[in-house]
Amino acid sequence: MTVKFDTNPTEVKRNQNIPDERGYYGGFGGAYIPEMLYPNVEELRNNYLQVIESADFRKEFELLLRDYVGRPTPLYYAGNLSETYGAKIYLKREDLCHTGAHKLNSVVGQALIARHLNKPRIIAETGAGQHGVASATVCALMKIPCTVFMGSKDIVRQQANVLRMKMLGAEVIAVESGSKTLKDATNEAIRHWINHPDDTYYLIGSTIGPHPYPDLVARLQSVISEEIQSQLMKQEGKDYPDYVLACAGGGSNAAGAFFHFIGNGKTRLIGTEAAGEGVDSGLTAATIYSGTPGIIHGCKTLLMQTSDGQVMEAHSVSAGLDYPGIGPMHAHLHTTGLAQYLPVTDTEALDAAQMLSREEGIIPALETAHAVAALSKLQFKPDDVVVICLSGRGDKDLQTYQQYFQEI
């Protein structure tokens, strides 16, 4: 499948990467929350920009990103891939962050905010377990008690990360309600927050939830595109790529990899979403493709829902993408044509994971494999500079890979 670009790629649109004061990206975003959550969300909204723009925060955040997370992560020129796909393909190595995924960028920043707000404990939701591990890690470092909500289905398929969280001293709560995956883990985390408003910071794992979370997480992850700019300047003599490819569950690594290129009129931003067994199979998590506008977890966005407005269960082999909504920024980028979103099936992702392992000696996370799979869906010119956000490493998915490759 070759993607057609309807939008004029040279159209410049500024400030599309941040929401307005009420948290809207165009028609998406906002804060649709019951009164029980209002004071906490309001407290965060009133403080987050001031905190993350303060000199103290920047200093501490940047030091931790450098010495603890291991930033900047390399922008690696993937010679073998480049030859195969006929373009200059670079991998932004978020998989080399401490704990193995981009999630740690946002966790470090949010934990500093929690400390600033005098919240002595942290809760988080997790799908693939990467955000849970990142939260448990930073909480260990900062001596903050940490509770992670995880669907019982995900606990089974991401065992390694459950063990890591426990090793790090976090409490892992198995969520048995609803889909038993990321959607319901998020519900339970929010319910827990309602019941513990005074002492608890809710550390959201993606660009989802009520305003200001999508903006907060996107800004903290924007270090990814900031680094890509300066790295490309050195390596290619220009500070933007022609393409950025990133997978999108809630959309945080994609938001971070797109951030500085959104609306620049030059870079084609491609998000990939999990199509599960196929976009029309009924077993899918391709929210942009099959979703309609509505509200999920406190924000207006695109989501998979019935005609009665009940949220549908998502399906993807990848726990981190198995979510029926998507961050409001992406709903907006899609609607305005500032980014394109491609569905990638389970099988395509699994095959891409093996391809990348064999071509470049890098085993990607299943989530990330969805971004890699986009390579064979696009047609490049030989001097196109293509950056893939390699959001995470695949150790946690070896069991799934093994099962799949034994079956075929």
Next chain:
Amino acid sequence: MNALQNLFHNKKQNQLSLFFTAGYPTIDSTAGIIEACQKAGIDFLEVGMPYSDPLADGPVIQQSSTRAIVNGMTIELLFNQLEALKGKTTIPLLLMGYLNPVIQFGAERFMEKASATGASGLILPDLPIHEYREEYQTLFEKYNLSPVFLITPHTSDERIKLIDELSNAFIYVVSSAATTGKKQDFGQAQLVYFQRLKSMNLKNPLIGGFGIHNRQTLQQAWQNLNGAICGSAFLKKLAATPDAEKAVEELKKDLGLKMD
């Protein structure tokens, strides 16, 4: 004046309201429950519209919602059930639910139907106040529906005053920072909170909810506020017996309103 405003005009104290989930325990339970409540002298009702992801609710309401959806409950069907009941009952009804199903139904179409089938008001806990003022208020007024807003012990005085300004039936006083269905007696924290509200001299009656499940919690709400709403405890009774009249009687016993 709608039926709910009329009720508050005539009765100032000791209101008792029940919440139930439409479509639970069975798809056609709605009419029987409403009739049983009226017969038992319940003052007004909240008819819950089931939602797949009820963020503010504890396990009891979650499970009733899941079950109701599996049973096939929809907003369309609820309106048909209420339409069929029109003229047969007089107990004031509020519809309560999350915003997304209402938006999908179409906000104006929803309010038109709600009003036409006899509802007096709506509780949409995740509808932001600014959005209510900018996009919904005129619709509420057009269809003579009362908006009901929640406040909690953490809601600022300033916000409570704003909510009082926007309300025209009652203010829903959430008893503590919690999801629905917590079984705990009210303590000092609630008393301080209720006293604070009393001293604000608000124009709307205050009805307490979340955690009303026994004599102590009901009496505390009655003594300090204008009434009480009981939800999860009622749903548990409905789960235990298919007979709605019996369920209400059992609940009244638990609330200390009836001797064994």
